[in-house]
Amino acid sequence: MHKIAEVEIQHDIMVANRKLADRNQKILDDAGVFSVDVLGAIGSGKTSLIEILIQKMDHKIGVIAGDVISKFDAGRFEKYNIPVVGLNTGKECHLDAHLVEHAFGDMPLESIDLLFIENVGNLICPVDFDLGSHIRMVVISVSEGDDTVEKHPLIFKEADLVVINKIDIAEAVGADQDKMVSDVKELNPDIKVIKSSLKTGQGLDEIINIIEGFINK
Amino acid sequence: MHELSMADAMVKTVLDVAEKNDATEIIEVTIEVGKLTMLNPEQLKFLIDVLVENTLLEGAEVNIVELPVELKCNLCEYTGLADMDDSDHYLAIVKCPECGERNVEITAGRECNVKNIKIEKEEGDEDA
Numbered sequence: 001m002h003k004i005a006e007v008e009i010q011h012d013i014m015v016a017n018r019k020l021a022d023r024n025q026k027i028l029d030d031a032g033v034f035s036v037d038v039l040g041a042i043g044s045g046k047t048s049l050i051e052i053l054i055q056k057m058d059h060k061i062g063v064i065a066g067d068v069i070s071k072f073d074a075g076r077f078e079k080y081n082i083p084v085v086g087l088n089t090g091k092e093c094h095l096d097a098h099l100v101e102h103a104f105g106d107m108p109l110e111s112i113d114l115l116f117i118e119n120v121g122n123l124i125c126p127v128d129f130d131l132g133s134h135i136r137m138v139v140i141s142v143s144e145g146d147d148t149v150e151k152h153p154l155i156f157k158e159a160d161l162v163v164i165n166k167i168d169i170a171e172a173v174g175a176d177q178d179k180m181v182s183d184v185k186e187l188n189p190d191i192k193v194i195k196s197s198l199k200t201g202q203g204l205d206e207i208i209n210i211i212e213g214f215i216n217k
Numbered sequence: 218m219h220e221l222s223m224a225d226a227m228v229k230t231v232l233d234v235a236e237k238n239d240a241t242e243i244i245e246v247t248i249e250v251g252k253l254t255m256l257n258p259e260q261l262k263f264l265i266d267v268l269v270e271n272t273l274l275e276g277a278e279v280n281i282v283e284l285p286v287e288l289k290c291n292l293c294e295y296t297g298l299a300d301m302d303d304s305d306h307y308l309a310i311v312k313c314p315e316c317g318e319r320n321v322e323i324t325a326g327r328e329c330n331v332k333n334i335k336i337e338k339e340e341g342d343e344d345a
Contacts, residue, residue, distance in 0.1 A: 001340035007238050011230045012330040013223060014254070093219050124255050125219035128327070154253065157310050157323075187310065189319050 017129055020097035024104070024132025031109035033062075034215045035117060037131050039155065040139035041148070042121030045165040047073045048198050049139055049207070050116050054080045057208055062112035064103045066095040066119050073118060083108050094125035097132055114215070123152040135160040135214050142166050142175035149183035156187045161194070161210055168197040220256055223329060224264035228274060230331045235273055240336035243277040247333050251284045252301070253310070253326035258283060277334075286310075286326030292318035299326070 028035050040046045047065075054061050054077065062083040065074040074086035085103045087095060100117060107115070117133055119126045123140075138159040140148050143166055149156055156162060162184050170177045177195055184193045192210050196203030227248060235243050250256055258281045269275045286299040290313035300314035313321050 002241065002337050003340045004244065004335060004337055005238065006333055006335050007234055008333045009230065009234050009331045010333075012328055013226050013230075014251075014327055014329045092222055096222075128219070128255050128329075153310055154255070186319065 014128065017097050020101060021130035021132040024097055024101055025134070027101075027104060028109070028115065028132065028134070033109050033113055033115050035115040035131075035133040035135075036211065037117050037119060037133035037136045038139065039119045039123075039126050039136060039159075040121065040163075041123055041141070041144050044121070044139045044141040044144065045163075045198050046118055046121065046139045047076055049163065049165070049196075050118060051076060051080070052198060052204060053116070053208065053211075054082060056204065057114065057211070059114040060112045061114045061116065062107050062109075064100065064107065064115065064117045066099070066117065068092075068120060083112060089120055092125075093120055093122050094129055095119050095131055096129040100131045123148070123155050127155045127158060135211075137161045137163065137211075139163045139165055140180070142170040142177055142180070143173050146175040146177070146179050149180055149187070153187050156184050156191075159188065159191060160214065161192050161207075163203070163207060164193065164195050165198060167195045167202065168200050220260040220264050223256060224261055224268055227329075227331050228265060228268045228272070231274060231334055232272060234334060235336055238336060239338050240273060240334075241339060242337040243274050243334055244337060245278045245280065245335040246274070246331070247280045247282060249282050249284050249328050249330040249332050251326040251328040252286050253323060254329055256329065282332075284326060284328050287324045288313060289322045289324050290316060290318050291320040291322065292316055296324065 038046050063077045064085045064087055066087040067073055068089055070086035070088050074084050077084040085106045087099055087103050136159045164180050167177050181193045194203045194206050231246055250258055262281055265279055286301050288299045289296045293316040295313050295315040
C-alpha cells in the first residue's frame with residue numbers, strides 16, 4: 001500500500017546565499033578587512049580601475065578576481081605583487097557567497113586590510129547574490145549606451161557607489177553622460193555617482209575618497 | 218546561465234528531502250519565485266525538466282508560483298504591494314504607490330523558495 005504525503009520544505013536559495021554572505025562578512029570583520037564588490041558590464045573598466053586603486057590607495061590590498069576564466073584578470077593584478085586569488089566560475093555568470101568563502105581559504109586575510117572582489121562582467125545575474133562585501137561598486141561606461149541604467153535598474157538600486165567610466169569618449173559614442181547620472185539618482189536618490197575617465201584620471205580622487213569614507217564609517 | 222545553478226540547487230534540495238522521507242515517487246513540487254529575482258520562470262522550468270531526467274523527480278508536476286513585489290516607504294511608512302506593471306520593473310522599485318516617494322525598501326519579491334513537495338511513500342513508513 002502507498003500513501004500520499006505533503007512535505008513542507010521552505011528552502012529559499014536566496015536566503016541560504018545571504019546566510020553564507022553574512023558569514024563571509026563576519027570572517028572579514030574578524031580579520032579587520034574592508035571589502036568592495038566590484039560589479040559592472042563587460043569592458044566597462046572594472047579591472048583597470050582596480051589596478052589603479054591598487055597603485056594609488058594607501059592600503060594592504062588583496063583581490064579576488066572572478067571570471068568565467070579568471071587567469072587573464074588575475075594575471076594583471078599579480079604584477080603588483082599583492083595577494084590575488086583567481087576564481088573560475090566556469091559556466092556561471094556570477095559569483096556567489098559559497099565561491100567567495102572558498103576563495104578566502106587561499107587569501108591571506110591577516111596580511112591585507114582592503115579586499116576587492118571583482119565579479120563576472122554582467123549587470124543582471126550578480127544582483128541576486130550577496131557576497132558578504134561591505135559595499136557594492138558598480139562600474140559602467142558610456143560606450144555601453146546611455147540607456148544602460150534604465151535597462152538594468154535593480155543593480156543600481158542595490159549599489160553603494162556607481163562609476164560612469166570613459167566619459168572622455170561620450171561625445172564620440174553619442175552618449176548623454178548626465179542622463180546616466182540622473183537615471184541612477186532616480187533609482188537611488190542618495191547614492192554617490194562619479195563620472196570618470198581612467199585614461200585622463202578624471203574622477204579617480206573622488207572614487208578613492210568615497211571608498212575611504214565608507215572604510216572610515 | 219543563472220537559471221541553471223538555481224535549478225540545480227532546487228532539484229538537489231527536492232531529491233534530498235524526498236530521499237529522507239522515503240519517497241517512492243514525487244508527484245508534485247511547488248517553487249516560489251519573486252518577481253524581482255533575475256530569474257525567468259520559463260527558463261527555470263525548462264532547466265528543471267532537463268535536470269530531473271532519470272531521477273525520482275522525472276514526471277513530477279513542477280509548479281512555479283511567482284510572488285509579488287512588496288515595498289516599505291521610508292517617507293509615509295506605507296508597507297505593502299508595489300504598483301507594478303508586468304512589463305516594467307523600473308517603477309516598481311522606484312516609487313511608493315501611496316505618496317510617490319522614491320526612497321523605498323524592497324521587502325518582498327526576491328524569493329527563490331522550494332516550498333513543498335507531494336510524494337508517494339510506502340504505507341506505514343514514518344516521516345523522516
